[in-house]
Structure formats: C-alpha cells, structure tokens
Amino acid sequence: MVVGQDAVVDHLIVALLTHGHALLVGVPGLAKTLLVASLSRALDLSFGRVQFTPDLLPADITGTDVLTEHDGRRELSFLPGPIFKNLVLADEINRTPPKTQAALLQAMQERAVTVGGTTHLLPGPFQVFATRNPIEQEGTYALPEAQLDRFLLEVHVEYPSEDEERKIARRTTSGSSPEVSRVLSADELLMLQAFIPRVPVTDAAVELAVRLGRATRPGDSALSEVKSYVRFGAGPRGSQALVLAAKAHAAMHGNAAADVEDVTALALPALRHRLVLSYRAEVDGVSDADVVAAIVKQVRA
Numbered sequence: 256m257v258v259g260q261d262a263v264v265d266h267l268i269v270a271l272l273t274h275g276h277a278l279l280v281g282v283p284g285l286a287k288t289l290l291v292a293s294l295s296r297a298l299d300l301s302f303g304r305v306q307f308t309p310d311l312l313p314a315d316i317t318g319t320d321v322l323t324e325h326d327g328r329r330e331l332s333f334l335p336g337p338i339f340k341n342l343v344l345a346d347e348i349n350r351t352p353p354k355t356q357a358a359l360l361q362a363m364q365e366r367a368v369t370v371g372g373t374t375h376l377l378p379g380p381f382q383v384f385a386t387r388n389p390i391e392q393e394g395t396y397a398l399p400e401a402q403l404d405r406f407l408l409e410v411h412v413e414y415p416s417e418d419e420e421r422k423i424a425r426r427t428t429s430g431s432s433p434e435v436s437r438v439l440s441a442d443e444l445l446m447l448q449a450f451i452p453r454v455p456v457t458d459a460a461v462e463l464a465v466r467l468g469r470a471t472r473p474g475d476s477a478l479s480e481v482k483s484y485v486r487f488g489a490g491p492r493g494s495q496a497l498v499l500a501a502k503a504h505a506a507m508h509g510n511a512a513a514d515v516e517d518v519t520a521l522a523l524p525a526l527r528h529r530l531v532l533s534y535r536a537e538v539d540g541v542s543d544a545d546v547v548a549a550i551v552k553q554v555r556a
Contacts, residue, residue, distance in 0.1 A: 277384050277385070299441055308350055338359075347388055349397070409528035450506075451506060457512055459515050470554050485531070485532060497521060500517075
C-alpha cells in the first residue's frame with residue numbers, strides 16, 4: 256500500500272477540504288515543506304512555519320504578553336506567535352518536549368490558544384500540517400496518542416520514482432523558479448469546507464467506516480492480526496475521520512455521493528496513526544500499514 260506522489264497531494268487536499276490536520280511522515284529531502292508552502296500560495300492562505308526543537312517553549316508557538324508603553328502608561332499587550340496563520344507547518348513535531356506539544360494540541364483541538372488567562376481565537380481557516388522524520392529517534396519525543404488522534408490523516412511521503420527524480424534534478428538546477436498561481440481564495444476554501452459535510456454518503460459507506468474502525472480494537476472477536484499486534488485501536492474519531500474524508504474524496508472526483516470505494520481509499524491514512532502496536536509487532540516486523548491492509552481485506556471480504 257505505497258502512497259504515490261499524486262496520492263500525497265490528493266490526501267493533503269482532502270485534509271484541507273475537511274478543515275482537518277495532517278501529519279506528513281518521510282525522510283528529509285522529500286520536499287514536504289515545499290509542498291505545504293506551495294499549497295498555501297495556491298490557496299492564498301497565510302503561512303507560518305515552526306521548526307520544532309528540544310528547547311522550544313510554548314510561548315515560542317502561541318505568542319506571549321509583552322509590556323508596552325502607550326501615552327506614558329505601561330500595559331500588557333499580546334504578541335501573536337507563528338501559529339496565528341491559516342496554514343501552519345509544524346516541522347519535525349516530535350523534536351519538542353510534551354509541554355510544548357500540549358500547547359499545539361489545544362490549538363489543534365479548540366482552534367484557540369490561552370496565554371496569561373486570556374483565550375485568543377486563531378484565524379479561519381486554521382490547519383496544522385506537521386512533519387515527522389521516521390528514521391531519527393535520538394533527541395525526539397513520542398507524540399501522545401491524544402495528539403495523534405487530532406490528525407485527520409497520516410500521509411507517508413515515499414521516495415520519488417526514477418523518472419520523477421530525473422525531472423526534479425533537471426528543474427531544480429535550471430536556475431528558474433516556477434510561480435505558484437492562486438486557484439482559490441481563503442474565503443472560497445471556507446465555503447468548500449462548509450460544503451463538504453453536506454455531501455451525501457451511502458449507508459454502505461458509513462457501515463464500512465464504522466466496521467473498519469471497530470475492527471482495529473483488540474478483543475475476543477478481533478482479527479488474528481489485531482489480537483497479536485494491536486494494544487489499542489481507533490476510537491470513534493477514526494470512523495468520523497473516515498466518513499468525512501470519504502466525502503471530500505468523492506467531491507474531488509466529481510461523485511454525487513461518497514461510497515465504499517472512497518472509504519477504502521482513505522482507510523490507511525485515516526486509521527494507521529490511531530493504532531498503538533505491541534512490542535511483538537516490532538519484533539515480527541509488522542507495520543501499521545500491514546495491520547490496516549489485513550483489516551480492510553477481511554472486512555470487505
């Protein structure tokens with residue numbers, strides 16, 4: 256179940272249309288940052304980038320109260336942080352300690368931040384696209400399950416094909432910088448985000464989404480792969496993410512309603528990060544993609 260480069264872009268557009276957050280996983284040098292920045296320009300969204308490091312403080316993300324002077328009087332005023340943008344790139348999100356991750360979690364969940372006892376609303380639309388390097392573990396912190404669950408999709412960015420890499424090598428060394436044309440405005444994106452939940456969905460698609468989500472949970476009646484390799488499965492938010500993402504997928508492809516094919520197409524990115532695998536899975540070399548593939552095959556049989 257390898258995700259091609261076109262599918263990566265499709266999945267990020269699904270996240271944008273559903274007003275969801277996305278986690279991009281891939282080794283350095285695969286243009287994850289460039290992809291997110293290009294999307295912000297194409298949609299005329301304000302763009303903020305936060306490079307996560309072990310010494311990053313919550314105030315470095317959310318902003319802080321500063322002492323200013325007006326008409327001879329000193330007063331506190333709020334200085335917004337880089338998170339006050341429409342599209343925020345949280346680069347290498349697993350490199351910052353839990354306290355800072357908790358600040359980002361509030362922003363992702365409530366689309367607001369609290370500083371000094373005052374809650375500040377974030378601009379609309381507000382979405383977080385985070386990146387995670389899967390190969391470096393030193394100096395990193397595991398993302399809490401509660402935070403992972405707030406991501407609508409986890410998208411794995413693979414190496415380009417030989418032909419794609421040849422084009423990359425030629426175009427990026429030619430001295431010319433291609434322009435990204437605007438295709439939508441922020442207001443138009445908000446209209447689309449309001450429209451997606453109203454896209455019809457078949458009963459069969461909802462039934463499949465719920466069955467897939469419930470099939471990830473270990474128990475007496477669980478699949479053998481789930482019993483052996485999964486400690487905790489997806490909660491109800493997994494089924495919700497599948498249905499909503501399927502609606503966006505159907506709308507992108509011009510379909511009148513979301514159906515089982517749309518749910519199946521989004522099962523891996525919508526469910527993989529909601530699974531907590533056991534140590535046995537690591538020992539046996541079983542990945543979350545393997546488990547989701549087995550679940551989809553069994554449930555759809």
